[in-house]
Amino acid sequence: MSDRTELVEGALDSLPEGIALVDMDGAVRFWNRTAEAITGYAGVELLGRLLPADLAPLMRGEAEQHAGRGVLAHARHKLGHEVAVIAHVLALRDEMGGRIGTAAVFHPAESLDFLPHGDVDEDGVGASQEDLEERLAAEFEDAVREGLPFGVLWVGVDQAPGLRLTHGKVACEMMLRKVERALRQGVRPGEEVGRWGDEEFLVMAHERSAEMLALHAQALAGLARTADFRWWGDRISITVSIGAAQAEAGRGETLAQLLERAREAMASSVHAGGNRVTPLPGSETCLPL
Numbered sequence: 001m002s003d004r005t006e007l008v009e010g011a012l013d014s015l016p017e018g019i020a021l022v023d024m025d026g027a028v029r030f031w032n033r034t035a036e037a038i039t040g041y042a043g044v045e046l047l048g049r050l051l052p053a054d055l056a057p058l059m060r061g062e063a064e065q066h067a068g069r070g071v072l073a074h075a076r077h078k079l080g081h082e083v084a085v086i087a088h089v090l091a092l093r094d095e096m097g098g099r100i101g102t103a104a105v106f107h108p109a110e111s112l113d114f115l116p117h118g119d120v121d122e123d124g125v126g127a128s129q130e131d132l133e134e135r136l137a138a139e140f141e142d143a144v145r146e147g148l149p150f151g152v153l154w155v156g157v158d159q160a161p162g163l164r165l166t167h168g169k170v171a172c173e174m175m176l177r178k179v180e181r182a183l184r185q186g187v188r189p190g191e192e193v194g195r196w197g198d199e200e201f202l203v204m205a206h207e208r209s210a211e212m213l214a215l216h217a218q219a220l221a222g223l224a225r226t227a228d229f230r231w232w233g234d235r236i237s238i239t240v241s242i243g244a245a246q247a248e249a250g251r252g253e254t255l256a257q258l259l260e261r262a263r264e265a266m267a268s269s270v271h272a273g274g275n276r277v278t279p280l281p282g283s284e285t286c287l288p289l
Helices: 002-013 033-039 052-058 129-146 160-167 171-185 210-227 253-269
Strands: 016-021 028-031 069-078 082-093 097-109 151-157 194-195 200-205 229-231 234-237 238-245 276-278
Touching: 002 171, 016 033, 016 052, 028 069, 033 082, 033 097, 052 069, 052 082, 052 151, 052 238, 129 194, 129 253, 151 210, 151 253, 160 171, 171 194, 171 210, 171 229, 200 210, 200 253, 210 238, 210 276, 238 253, 253 276
Parallel strands: 238 276
Antiparallel strands: 016 028, 016 097, 069 082, 082 097, 151 200, 151 238, 194 200, 229 234
């Protein structure tokens, strides 16, 4: 039995994920080498002792597992800095089904490739965020494999935050629907536009260069300005801030990184005063419209 236990512990020690086993009293019964590397706490200083409060978040979230991705947990490294991990937590039970402890399997959150986006209201229009995400992933994979042009435009509506605050959610939603219909007039065959946040849109494009993608963004911004939105007799002018990011051969970036570049570019457009396109994140060149 001792040899069998040592074999199992040896196997768990070699895994690339952190493994933690805690009994019903909260004492650590197993802590593998990867857990040591992630948290800075050595197994010899934890075994048989209560799990430090700084590490307690690793063992929570048992009822909150999401689609196999686990739960985002924020623990604290032995040196004091925060450590964000994705943890899968499950109950440990004996042969009779009685609970005997908790197990956690965890790894650094940055090793996952989550796509940056916001929540969408249930009454949003157009392609759902989930459907758009699936198509994005498929088209990006094709573009990388076959060397096809691929880019994304992150579109923020400049008036949305203020309108939501002054006129309410319904007014804001009606305006966003007008904007989406206007944007759809300018997308080309094979492209897609959809909600990508409560007040934002994402356009999947196939321009041959970053310059052409920026020109496409300017054309879409012009269409957005033509959206005739009136609320209780008042006509509200609409402008958008757009961030453009083009996939580049040899860059080796993921879809999440491409989207993050687009989001940063959109934020640059907003910070520059809105109603403009920023073709590159951090660029000093925003294109006023």
